[in-house]
Amino acid sequence: MSAEIICVGTELLLGNIVNTNVQYLAQQLADLGIPHYYQSVVGDNPERLQQVIKVAQSRASILIFTGGLGPTPDDLTTETIANLFDTPLLERPEIVRDIAEKFAQRRRQMTPNNRKQALLPEGAEILPNPSGTAPGMIWQPKKDLTILTFPGVPSEMRRMWEETAVPYLKSQGWGEHIIYSRLLKFWGIGESALASKVASFFELQNPTVAPYAMEGSVKLRVSARADSEVSAIQLIKPVAKQLQEIAGLDYVGADEATLASVVGELLRDRGETLSVAESCTGGGLGAMLTEIPGSSAYFRGGVITYSNVVKTSLLGVSQEILAQLGAVSEPVAQQMALGVKEKLDSSWSLSITGIAGPEGGSAYKPVGLVYIGLAAPDDSVEIFEYRFGEARDRATIRYISACHALDRLRRKLLSDS
Amino acid sequence: MSAEIICVGTELLLGNIVNTNVQYLAQQLADLGIPHYYQSVVGDNPERLQQVIKVAQSRASILIFTGGLGPTPDDLTTETIANLFDTPLLERPEIVRDIAEKFAQRRRQMTPNNRKQALLPEGAEILPNPSGTAPGMIWQPKKDLTILTFPGVPSEMRRMWEETAVPYLKSQGWGEHIIYSRLLKFWGIGESALASKVASFFELQNPTVAPYAMEGSVKLRVSARADSEVSAIQLIKPVAKQLQEIAGLDYVGADEATLASVVGELLRDRGETLSVAESCTGGGLGAMLTEIPGSSAYFRGGVITYSNVVKTSLLGVSQEILAQLGAVSEPVAQQMALGVKEKLDSSWSLSITGIAGPEGGSAYKPVGLVYIGLAAPDDSVEIFEYRFGEARDRATIRYISACHALDRLRRKLLSDS
Numbered sequence: 001m002s003a004e005i006i007c008v009g010t011e012l013l014l015g016n017i018v019n020t021n022v023q024y025l026a027q028q029l030a031d032l033g034i035p036h037y038y039q040s041v042v043g044d045n046p047e048r049l050q051q052v053i054k055v056a057q058s059r060a061s062i063l064i065f066t067g068g069l070g071p072t073p074d075d076l077t078t079e080t081i082a083n084l085f086d087t088p089l090l091e092r093p094e095i096v097r098d099i100a101e102k103f104a105q106r107r108r109q110m111t112p113n114n115r116k117q118a119l120l121p122e123g124a125e126i127l128p129n130p131s132g133t134a135p136g137m138i139w140q141p142k143k144d145l146t147i148l149t150f151p152g153v154p155s156e157m158r159r160m161w162e163e164t165a166v167p168y169l170k171s172q173g174w175g176e177h178i179i180y181s182r183l184l185k186f187w188g189i190g191e192s193a194l195a196s197k198v199a200s201f202f203e204l205q206n207p208t209v210a211p212y213a214m215e216g217s218v219k220l221r222v223s224a225r226a227d228s229e230v231s232a233i234q235l236i237k238p239v240a241k242q243l244q245e246i247a248g249l250d251y252v253g254a255d256e257a258t259l260a261s262v263v264g265e266l267l268r269d270r271g272e273t274l275s276v277a278e279s280c281t282g283g284g285l286g287a288m289l290t291e292i293p294g295s296s297a298y299f300r301g302g303v304i305t306y307s308n309v310v311k312t313s314l315l316g317v318s319q320e321i322l323a324q325l326g327a328v329s330e331p332v333a334q335q336m337a338l339g340v341k342e343k344l345d346s347s348w349s350l351s352i353t354g355i356a357g358p359e360g361g362s363a364y365k366p367v368g369l370v371y372i373g374l375a376a377p378d379d380s381v382e383i384f385e386y387r388f389g390e391a392r393d394r395a396t397i398r399y400i401s402a403c404h405a406l407d408r409l410r411r412k413l414l415s416d417s
Numbered sequence: 418m419s420a421e422i423i424c425v426g427t428e429l430l431l432g433n434i435v436n437t438n439v440q441y442l443a444q445q446l447a448d449l450g451i452p453h454y455y456q457s458v459v460g461d462n463p464e465r466l467q468q469v470i471k472v473a474q475s476r477a478s479i480l481i482f483t484g485g486l487g488p489t490p491d492d493l494t495t496e497t498i499a500n501l502f503d504t505p506l507l508e509r510p511e512i513v514r515d516i517a518e519k520f521a522q523r524r525r526q527m528t529p530n531n532r533k534q535a536l537l538p539e540g541a542e543i544l545p546n547p548s549g550t551a552p553g554m555i556w557q558p559k560k561d562l563t564i565l566t567f568p569g570v571p572s573e574m575r576r577m578w579e580e581t582a583v584p585y586l587k588s589q590g591w592g593e594h595i596i597y598s599r600l601l602k603f604w605g606i607g608e609s610a611l612a613s614k615v616a617s618f619f620e621l622q623n624p625t626v627a628p629y630a631m632e633g634s635v636k637l638r639v640s641a642r643a644d645s646e647v648s649a650i651q652l653i654k655p656v657a658k659q660l661q662e663i664a665g666l667d668y669v670g671a672d673e674a675t676l677a678s679v680v681g682e683l684l685r686d687r688g689e690t691l692s693v694a695e696s697c698t699g700g701g702l703g704a705m706l707t708e709i710p711g712s713s714a715y716f717r718g719g720v721i722t723y724s725n726v727v728k729t730s731l732l733g734v735s736q737e738i739l740a741q742l743g744a745v746s747e748p749v750a751q752q753m754a755l756g757v758k759e760k761l762d763s764s765w766s767l768s769i770t771g772i773a774g775p776e777g778g779s780a781y782k783p784v785g786l787v788y789i790g791l792a793a794p795d796d797s798v799e800i801f802e803y804r805f806g807e808a809r810d811r812a813t814i815r816y817i818s819a820c821h822a823l824d825r826l827r828r829k830l831l832s833d834s
Binding site: 009010011012013014015016017018019020022023024025026027028029030036037038039040041042043044045048051052055059070071072073074102105106108109110111112113114130131133152155159210221276278280281282283284285286287288289290291293294295296299300301302303304305306307309310313314343344345357358359394395398 | 428429430431432433434435436437439440441442443444445446447453454455456457458459460462465468469472476596598600607608609610612613616619627628629638640693695697698699700701702703704705706707708710711712713716717718719720721722723724726727730731760761762774775776804806808809810811812813815
């Protein structure tokens with residue numbers, strides 16, 4: 001008994017998009033303890049899709065499809081599956097009603113081709129799509145074969161997976177022997193440096209510990225196989241604790257924790273507030289902070305000072321200093337931090353000014369030079385200089401600048417308490 | 418004649434990493450005009466890998482492997498391929514020398530397991546790896562079947578692809594007929610509505626036209642097969658132009674164009690500037706605008722008014738109105754837009770105030786209710802009310818709010834010119 005993931009979409013074959021759906025589903029299958037040995041990608045072509053399904057059903061008993069459920073003629077997943085199992089498609093009135101309602105809510109006209117999305121093979125159950133118009137299905141076309149279909153839009157697919165597919169799979173007995181993982185997140189340490197500190201943990205059998213690195217952030221996945229989540233957590237906990245102790249302040253948090261959520265919790269616990277002044281990140285730091293629901297409890301807001309005039313008019317940054325030292329300089333970062341803290345009357349503030357590139361660098365101030373200012377409740381300001389290097393692209397420099405700003409505040413709050 | 422990509426690695430089955438290699442290779446194959454209909458992922462398991470290769474060689478004549486070339490016992494790609502074609506592995510002295518040199522350069526000791534990487538099937542050519550220790554191979558184990566192998570490390574794989582695989586494939590006659598695509602982007606129209614407007618285009622053979630939808634945005638991919646990029650573009654151009662005309666203002670731009678880049682170009686052409694006042698998006702609109710290099714030419718900055726106090730103190734929003742009507746209301750959106758326009762002295766301004774959820778909604782003001790304000794150079798303000806629905810998650814509501822704000826300004830600038 002194993003599952004196979006089949007992603008349908010010519011855009012995947014043309015390399016137009018990264019297949020994040022398959023990664024999500026792979027993690028979810030691991031969480032449920034469902035073995036999963038193959039993934040296939042095929043275009044919007046019925047013959048080739050049928051061929052993939054034939055191979056897949058010979059080696060797996062659960063086939064999970066993403067993509068090809070839309071209203072257009074090249075969305076062929078449902079009818080191709082139905083044809084392969086010689087089953088007629090039936091229009092489901094409840095789906096037609098649901099689609100009509102969603103169009104009405106969004107004040108748009110339902111077009112005739114949307115009715116196509118209401119067709120499911122006879123005997124298939126509807127897998128409801130609360131956020132979109134393309135429902136999926138759960139269908140057993142024959143003994144020992146279950147088919148689940150999802151649209152390709154990631155947010156719709158994920159919600160349908162969580163709300164309907166997971167309960168269904170659990171009702172079928174999956175999730176009893178589970179693989180449960182905790183993802184430990186670190187900031188401010190490289191993958192190889194962390195790996196050499198914790199090398200002995202990579203030999204463990206249950207839980208296992210495996211590293212991986214992404215854009216500045218390093219993660220360790222601690223995975224246990226057990227009868228229940230509770231027993232898995234018991235296996236994981238002591239190992240996670242040891243890893244956390246070894247990493248010290250470089251450890252950020254586990255699973256859903258982000259630099260922004262950890263900073264938010266620390267501020268909330270202290271009853272303190274934060275404001276931001278952003279230049280090269282242009283609002284990205286504020287966006288990161290406000291990703292967290294309830295962040296209005298501690299985040300007061302900020303100022304995006306993308307032009308020098310605004311640095312002066314809104315935050316009182318000295319025109320002389322801007323003229324003499326330029327916007328990307330230590331004193332400007334300092335004045336931005338103090339200015340926004342005062343204007344927005346917050347306990348703490350962060351400022352960022354830098355050169356995100358690709359243009360605007362010089363020998364003296366290369367692309368990737370970033371100053372971060374951190375103003376404390378007593379109006380003392382610390383300035384941190386980063387040189388992220390000209391090889392990094394604009395998006396990466398902006399992203400890691402905002403992360404480092406949050407990390408500086410995180411470390412300060414932790415060592416301050 | 419077509420290619421198939423086979424990615425080997427248990428980490429892909431566990432969902433530990435996103436498979437960016439396959440997207441890169443897919444794009445590269447399209448650029449070379451090599452048809453590519455299937456992608457497969459399989460773990461570090463020789464039996465299952467053999468099974469995948471058997472299926473793949475029955476439908477493709479070029480098999481491209483990534484992963485499983487490393488020195489550890491679970492790196493099995495090369496020997497599994499050799500076994501399947503009953504060919505012995507031979508140690509290549511030039512690879513051993515190359516690995517030894519690289520270890521010496523890095524001042525590390527070469528370990529015995531690295532010699533494993535010097536084994537290639539008899540008759541296979543070395544596909545050199547300039548940046549790592551795992552070389553790949555180019556091998557024709559039988560007539561009409563070519564195998565190329567690459568390590569899984571993206572930077573190594575890409576360099577090997579560009580430096581050796583592309584010249585090799587061109588020497589085999591590929592790259593003469595290329596597939597070239599243009600991606601047309603739309604906003605403000607649903608996938609099904611657009612599809613029914615342009616349905617006749619889906620019948621075209623060269624170029625082909627295919628739709629796909631992502632998070633609020635709808636795209637049409639126009640792909641031509643031709644001898645050269647120039648002739649492909651000649652085929653695409655008239656079709657793209659017709660599609661653009663049919664879509665009217667719903668057409669945003671092609672390829673790299675985004676709502677933010679299009680708005681930026683329009684503002685730059687007019688010599689006008691923009692500022693933003695953000696509540697529920699928390700900086701996301703500013704971040705979108707400043708993703709564009711050179712955006713400082715027209716984007717002055719903004720204010721993130723995440724708390725009501727800041728709406729009043731920085732933007733002069735009336736305390737009475739906040740108390741009576743709440744922050745998520747038409748007059749507040751209006752005062753935010755006017756306030757930031759005046760403070761930052763810009764030609765135009767955009768404001769966003771809404772309920773991103775998951776908390777904070779009520780029967781009267783549900784999650785997903787968003788007001789967007791657009792202030793024009795003459796200080797007239799238009800307000801747009803959106804009800805994105807409680808079904809959408811916080812991240813989506815925030816993202817599409819920022820997109821709709823940009824879209825409103827885009828339409829205004831286009832119809833104003």
